[in-house]
């Protein structure tokens with residue numbers, strides 16, 4: 001036999017990685033025209049990184065689709081264009097022409113902003129290019145409802161989801177058979193948690209939008225939430241003056257709609273620590289005290305961040 | 306504490322080092338997927354909620370919601386209602402939404418956990434099988450007041466069927482039985498008796514209360530007589546077999562996709578089912594029997610020196626072979642099968658139609674398959690077996706399957722990746738069944754007649770003592786195969802043959818037909834009528850007087 005030392009079992013990140021790569025390769029092998037929805041956020045960053053690993057040395061054999069609202073943070077557009085250049089992948093940027101024509105914006109149009117730019121925009125783009133499978137970066141830990149979503153989720157020709165007619169998902173045997181006109185949303189990060197995402201970004205040194213890390217940025221406070229004044233399209237109320245605060249973002253979307261948190265976590269380890277502390281602190285004292293070990297270790301760190 | 310004063314830089318460095326060490330620790334966890342099984346109101350939601358809460362898996366906003374909700378609708382007065390964290394299945398079921406499994410996540414510094422939570426109501430077979438298919442451990446929940454119920458047996462059977470060997474018996478609501486050791490011991494003894502009968506080798510029983518948290522994350526003062534691990538301690542330390550144990554098996558990987566970016570590169574991608582691969586290893590393509598040598602294990606971060614079970618990899622070979630998606634690359638040849646014996650779990654409203662052609666997905670292969678025979682349906686409550694001609698939703702049966710071509714496959718007990726499959730309806734594209742291979746057959750699938758006759762055994766020979774011994778051994782071994790055994794001798798056939806006087810040929814003919822009927826429904830038949838070898842058909846003739854008549858040695862069960 002071999003003289004090498006026993007091979008350790010895979011770590012949780014290695015197993016998640018292997019599963020995601022497997023899912024992506026199944027899609028490429030079994031569908032006609034896949035696409036990756038790329039939102040420039042941290043989940044997209046991890047998903048794209050996994051795709052590069054799955055198909056290396058080839059670039060991932062599908063394009064990136066950015067359904068643009070024209071209201072993302074400037075830093076997001078910068079990273080998006082850099083990533084497309086770095087990966088050698090085709091980047092499709094789609095802007096709903098109706099929303100462009102009507103000048104839909106988050107200040108005047110409320111929920112129509114999201115409906116038209118994102119929901120409608122996505123449907124139009126998928127139809128226009130005839131994609132039959134679209135990777136999305138959603139995770140099951142995001143909310144209770146998502147906990148029940150399948151990894152392969154089918155949509156009718158009109159992009160409707162029929163929750164009464166979902167296929168059971170057994171082992172890693174995904175049934176990708178579609179009826180004419182149907183398409184699939186595929187979620188390769190289903191089993192990742194937010195903490196896994198951060199640990200993986202750190203371990204693999206994945207480039208993310210700097211807005212996830214704390215820095216001094218111009219902000220205004222509205223209804224108890226902090227917003228960043230990213231460009232001069234931000235409509236200040238009379239007398240409102242942007243104030244520099246040390247902030248970071250936990251999620252990224254349209255900048256006038258995305259609340260920031262005040263934070264000094266300017267590095268990834270600090271973010272990870274802050275996340276873990278956020279889940280353990282302010283809790284009934286008894287829970288923390290019971291935990292001991294790492295929980296206490298984190299508490300010790302608290303003072304430093 | 307008296308320590309030397311530290312400078313700010315020292316403190317910062319120390320903090321950084323501690324943090325890095327801590328992050329490294331948390332980045333190298335193992336992963337355990339488990340499922341929880343319980344009947345309605347056994348406290349499954351409360352237990353899962355408790356696990357999430359006690360491992361700090363909730364964010365502040367979730368916690369705030371929990372506190373608010375508990376005040377509003379909680380059943381626990383002012384205390385937090387853990388079940389609110391995970392409930393929601395009921396509402397969706399009312400709306401007709403198919404909920405098979407909900408997945409929850411939590412982690413401790415040692416391990417990340419993925420919990421498959423299946424609703425315990427109708428459709429439980431389909432749901433549980435789905436949840437169990439990716440799980441390595443099952444937590445069976447028992448209400449201490451109710452003890453082991455029919456549902457517990459049902460859940461255990463399904464868990465065992467899906468190949469889960471780690472079973473935790475969580476005896477819940479101990480607070481409601483006064484934390485009684487006697488009650489706990491009684492339940493454990495009950496379950497042990499059932500487990501022995503059902504062939505479940507081992508289980509770990511833990512007395513808990515999901516509501517109060519006793520023995521979930523922390524040891525309970527109310528249970529001083531219990532010295533075993535808490536539920537979390539057990540989950541954290543139980544060895545996880547899925548990936549590690551397959552590492553010492555022969556290397557096997559189904560090719561998922563051939564990576565050909567240009568004429569110069571040809572890589573075979575896939576997720577390793579078992580074993581370890583290194584450059585220089587000889588691999589055989591099962592379909593063609595042709596071999597080549599691993600040149601590189603190509604990876605984004607640089608070539609790898611080795612890769613082991615569970616990893617998704619890209620391999621290149623030194624020779625150009627005909628290899629496509631669905632081919633198996635293996636260190637040792639895996640035999641090709643064109644017929645399978647399998648256990649099928651039917652998951653669709655439309656009934657199984659024997660001989661109809663379905664798509665079968667097994668590993669990365671897609672082929673056509675048909676069920677040639679339904680041997681026996683298994684009742685999940687009584688474990689009784691019966692002959693049926695069709696299968697409906699949630700039915701489980703042992704079936705024979707014919708494949709449209711020969712494929713490399715293994716028994717599910719030996720390899721989940723090579724022994725599990727799904728059936729897909731060719732018209733509706735629905736996933737209609739989950740299957741687990743029990744045995745593979747080379748060449749075309751066995752014919753029904755062959756199988757019937759294999760169940761019939763004729764005893765010859767003149768010494769009554771020898772015949773009695775042989776029948777005793779045969780009976781034991783046939784029973785061990787799980788099928789009933791019927792002895793057809795003159796005594797058994799007396800009524801049937803009451804009209805016959807000294808008519809040995811007709812006696813044998815009648816015995817033969819009775820034996821066929823019994824074999825047809827899955828019963829083993831021993832015919833002891835002193836027939837000659839020539840008369841003893843269909844089936845196997847055993848000469849009790851021959852020195853090597855005893856079949857003890859050549860039976861593999």
Ligand SMILES: Nc1nc2c(ncn2[C@@H]2O[C@H](COP(=O)(O)OP(=O)(O)O)[C@@H](O)[C@H]2O)c(=O)[nH]1
Nearest residue numbers: 345346347348349350351388477478514515516
């Ligand atoms: N006393 C006590 N009650 C419990 C315990 N676990 C659950 N319950 C209660 O039992 C009922 C059913 O619990 P639930 O978690 O909703 O059960 P499920 O249907 O299995 O998910 C609820 O009223 C719970 O508060 C326990 O350990 N002790």
